[in-house]
Amino acid sequence: MKTLNRLLAAAAFISAIVLPVAAQAEQETTYANPIDIDYRYNFEQMTDGISYRTGADPAVVVFKGQYYLFETLADGYWRSPDLIHWNFVTPSRWPFDSIVAPATLVDDDQLIIMPASMRPQALLSSRDPASGQLDFYTRRTQSLPGAAYDGQEPKSGEIPSGPWDPGLFKDDDGKVYLYWDSSNIYPIYGIELDPRKKLAYIGKPKPLFALDPEHHGWERFGQDNSGGLPDGTPIKPFVEGAWMNKVNGRYYLQYGAPGTEYNAYANGTYVSSSPLGPFTYAAYNPVAYKPGGFVEGAGHGSTFEDLHGNYWNTGTPWIGYNWTFERRIALFPAKFYDDGQMAVSTRFGDFPHYMPTDKVSDPDSLFTGWMLLSYRKPVVASSTLGDFAADRVTDENPRTFWVAAQNTPGQTLTLDLGRVDTLRAVQVDFADYKSGRYGDAPDIYTAFDLQSSLDGATWTPLASTGDERRDRPNAYFELPKPVKARYVRYVHGHVGAAHLAISDLRVFGSANGSPPAAPSDVTAVRDADSRNARIAWKPVKGAVGYNVRWGIRPDRLNLTWQLFAQDDDAEFGGRQHGHALNLRALDVGQTYYIAVEAFNESGVSTLSRIVRLAVGGQQ
Incomplete structure (x- = not known):
């Protein structure tokens, strides 16, 4: 620590020797969770002065050889050719209240988007979503049969308003189905839709299954499936986020539970030989569960097959510092075994993983083996606001963070790994502290440089956001080649928030020693x-x-x-x-x-x- 203090006092960031800029990786082959997209600022709490970036309820769909990501309250969507590089698409039209928990459906040559809703609504569609051109698929859907009106308490014989948290599915025979609900009282429902009549309802909604926390421990609400709030108040769990896949003749109706607010948010599945059941609870549940590590939570997402035949499951990790529903998006490799078991790998799920370019048989094989080098390592900051100390950026907790005294170019964080390690990747995770932003704007972007050093005196460029003007709250850099270094330094350029706040500076690679013994x-x-x-x-x-x-x-x-x-x-x-x-x-x-x-x-x-x-x- 004394070495770092002397370094900061003597050289600061600008007077140290910096060697020429190294080339960035021409083609990244890895990713790390939370995924590196330009999460948008939420507007829902703007009248209360609560500002935060968020992403949740991801629906990923493959359309015309590209991946499209839709999520809650983004005022648009993302497109990717490879699941690594995501470009935000500004649509030609979008609801004024934005979209929550969207469902997607590929029907012939068009992509249909259905937002969560408590009343009849418009549905959007596009034959060219890459361009952002969206049209009305229908200006107004039918009223949900037998449902209470617009969020009112259901009367006897009625079901809740909806469909909230919808999931759309097209079967091999061309029939289309809708699954939905988000409730700690009511079940997941399903109904057939008529694609010849703008997805009109066929028949009546059918209750399919509900939570059973008395028998399924992972369905209990709260931190670590405690069953309630931190003060001990019991809370009934929520079932939500329905998503259907058909694999080898089996229908997997997935759901999120027990609630997005804590680390135990997970995905489970029921299985059937028919799209509307009866459904059987899978004994291997939950299928996606990640309660520990930097990224906590894996519930409410989507399962899709990539262009190489590999399955993926997306989820909604929880942050919850500024607001209960402050969240991010994660991507985990998945698999369906020949005997029907569905599995999602969250092992080292927030460490770098390879993105496959062909079909793989073992999802765990996608873990790079690049280990976390920065955990609990000493850090020195150029300035600090109040008690938001620099040591928080190596604690692997997204709810603690460093805040600089001023949000000005040249602010630094200098990390001492304690020895010369081999560096392979770096992730910089920003936080929101009194950010004062409630929507996108031209000045909302992230700019910074990363530098490395063997001795704390001579610095070499390690990575940079470059000239791109994009917000990167969870900026991930795969290094073009291994780098030997003891020190890593963050040099600030710009963030669009009122404060510069960083939750974690995560460095991955190898300490060049031996793995530990088996427990x-x-x-x-x-x-x-x-x-x-x-x-x-x-x-x-x-x-x-x-x-x-x-x-x-x-x-x-x-x-x-x-x-x-x-x-x-x-x-x-x-x-x-x-x-x-x-x-x-x-x-x-x-x-x-x-x-x-x-x-x-x-x-x-x-x-x-x-x-x-x-x-x-x-x-």
Whole structure:
């Protein structure tokens, strides 16, 4: 720390020796979550002076060889040729109140967009969404059969207003179906639509399934599936975000639960041989679950097949500092096994992953092996506002952040990795602190440089936003080649917010050592409430953290909870980080298999002994 202070005082950012600019990667092959798009500022709380960027409820669809991303309150959408580079498309028309939780449907040569709604509404469509040209598919949909009027409490025999959180699906026979609802009272509904009559309703809505938190531990609301608010107030969980895929003759009706507000937001699925059921709960649920790490939460998204035949599941990670629904978007590789099991890999789900250019059989193989080098490392800032200290940018918590005393060019953060490491990628995650912005504007963009140094005196350009004028709240840079460095420095150029605030400066690569040993003495014991279990293991020397992995088969430990060895995470009154986990995501009557792996800055251990967690509670 003294070395960094002397460096900052003697050289600052501008007087140090800086070598010529290195070439940026010509073709990135990796990505990291949250995905690097220009998230938009929300306007809903502008009269209360609450300002934040957000993204949620992502629907990704493939249309004419391109990927299109629609999400909540964006005033437009994104297009990508490769799932890495996303360009915002400003549409020719868009609702004044914007769009929430949109559904998409590809019908022949047009793309149809259905917003969530409590009343009849217009639907949009385009035959050329790359251009932004949108037309009215219909100026007004029918009233939802049997529904209460415009958000009113349903009377006897009525269903809730809607369709809210819609999901559209076109079957192989050309028939179209709608699935919807977001409620902690009512179920997910489904109904057939008539594509010959502008998606008119056919018949009456059919209730398909509801949550069962008494038997499904992961469906309990709250932090770590606690069942309620941090103060102990019990809350019934929410089912929402319906999405349908048909794979190998099976219909997978997916849903988000138990609520977007906390880390346990997940996706599950019911399965059927018919588009309107009956549906059977999948014993391997949840399919997408990411309660630990920097990105927390994986619920309410979409599942799609890419141009190479690989499946992906999108989700909505939670931030929640400025507002309950301050969120981002994540992309996780997925798979459907031949026996019908659906799985989504969130293992190291916020570390860099390869973007495949052909079909892969194992989603876990897309993890690059580039480890987090910046966790809890010392940082010095050129200035600090109040208590928003620089050490917050290496704590892997998106709800804590550094704020500079002034939002001016030349502000710096200097990170000391403690030794010369091999750098492969950097992610700079910005925060919003009294940002004062409520919509897009020409001055809302991100500009900065990243520099590296072996000795803290001579600096080499590492990465830069360059001349592009785009907002990048979660800016990710894959380096064109490995770089040896001990120090990494952020040099500020511009953000459109009132304050310069950065939640995390995340550096990935290798410490060039050996991975840790595999955890030993792993135990798993179920509580009297069999939805809960205590997983423990012997601490591993030199481990930065652990992945607790589990599943319903010993060869398919598809679910992961990432823990940091030194993090007790007192944010919600203390949690189970360290070398034990209180797992509250189990289903009653289901046997599980559990193992633990350790990781450090050089790699990942082999897997521990796999422990069988029987229905009766003992391993």
